[in-house]
Amino acid sequence: MKARKTVLIGWLVVALVASASGSTPAPPTSGNTGSFGPDVVHLSGVRNIEFGDTETELTRRGVLEPEPASCGPNLNGLATVGPVFDHDRLVLMWVSPPMHTPEGVTVGTPVNTVHARYPTATELTAPQGTYRFDGLMAQEGDRAFLFLHDGRVVRKTIAGYADYAHKLFDEGFGLC
DSSP states (O other), X not given: OHHHHHHHHHHHHHHHHHHHHTOOOOOOOOTTSSOOSTTBBOSSEETXXXXXXXXXXXXXXXXXXXXXXXXXXXXXXXXXXXXXXXXXXXXXXXXXXXXXXXXXXXXXXXXXXXXXXXXXXXXXXXXXXXXXXXXXXXXXXXEEEXXXXXXXXXXXXXXXXXXXXXXXXXXXXXXX
């Protein structure tokens, strides 16, 4: 927590100096720093929901609806976040606006903005002859943001464990 405060204070100092000079600073690039608002998905999770939490625990806490919806369980109060579980553990989240990464990336963000905010993101190319989107994977440790795009703008934003994001990209995904 102390490191996060130090980064946030440092970011605020840079922003103040930049605003005094008339320029705008680039946002931080780490998925664990930057914006901490209620509509922000981090590489650790969103709000009080973390990757690795169990369906049982989330249901007990009242965060996960006990009865699955047509395509799976829903998170209470987070209509634009679709949880993905594997063996009872939360491994990925599909997020839509107003949810966004700490760097402000969400569905509709231009691809060149994603490159600027995540300069080390890996390019992923969808298989030829499919209707799947290309991707940009911004990975930090065992976590990642996967931005599926049409070459112009982000069409899907996924956060979670990097191995699962890679698997989702490699194998595709269904209707839900």
